[in-house]
Amino acid sequence: MALYNLEISDGRFSIQPNLSYYTKIKIFLAGIFLCFAVVPFVPIAHDIKFFLYLIGAGLCCYVVYEFLFLANVKIIFDQGTRKVYKKIPGIYTKTLMDFEEIRLVNDTSYGLLVYTIGAKSTRFVKNYPISEPFSDTKKGHREQLEFETTILEPLMEFIK
Template sequence: MNKYQLKITSRELSIKPYFGFMPKIKAFALLSVLIFATVPFMGNWMNNHIRYTLYGIGAIMVFYAIYDFLFNVNVKFLFDKNAGVIYRINAPFLRQRLMTFEEMTIINVSGDPGCMEYAIGQKKKQFMKNYSISDTFTNSKKSNAREQEYVEQVLNPILEFVKSDHSS
């Protein structure tokens, strides 16, 4: 569950729900380096169409890795107990106020058939605007075990943190 980078202090809780993209980013970066390092030395036996196709695939992987690194991996949700507010921080770009603790609700969002993820949203607008805070879970045994672990180690601490604000 370290892939969520959950950190709890007495006044703040932070989670990076998309930090789990890091292995995919590293794999794409490695594959693109391999493509750009080996294709020039393939000699004359490779025709130009194949060479340019491989360069295109490598470029797409580089752009995908850069995009995910800048706009997904670094996204952090900060639950600030002092203000009772949840922020979405995309370092180093912006800090956006999403909602107060009282407005927050956790919902199950289903995208693809048989898939589900957890998201936070404002109580009266949760289906119009919500923010995913988990991986996608399916109905497989392995995914059910990952979901149970997520609920125990990430989701329940978030709910307890938000509830403890009301009692302080």
């Protein structure tokens, strides 16, 4: 499934659950372009230009944060070590839990269904999302069914 960048190889099952952030990043990049490439040529007051430049700088910081710490996050299930890792490429890899501790939690705290994993002992304290939020529409149900058949079922077989 392209939305999750699923990779299964060498005893590793990895997904990127936040790839939909790329759409928001592209929209913000368009806003940054408008702030820094178009605003200098628009005949408006200096104070308004300065304010628009500040907005552009804030958008830049937010895009860098989302790109580095949200969109590129990989959840890796390693059969060799029987552990689950959270990897931010080029920055760090964190061990989350053992395969024996994994508990699948359906989180609906914001009105949308999100599949998360958590350790059995702390499943209500810290959960890690492995899916995008699914809405209660036909499209959302179709995406949920596709996620369950393409990613969730192979994942559950992989960690047994």
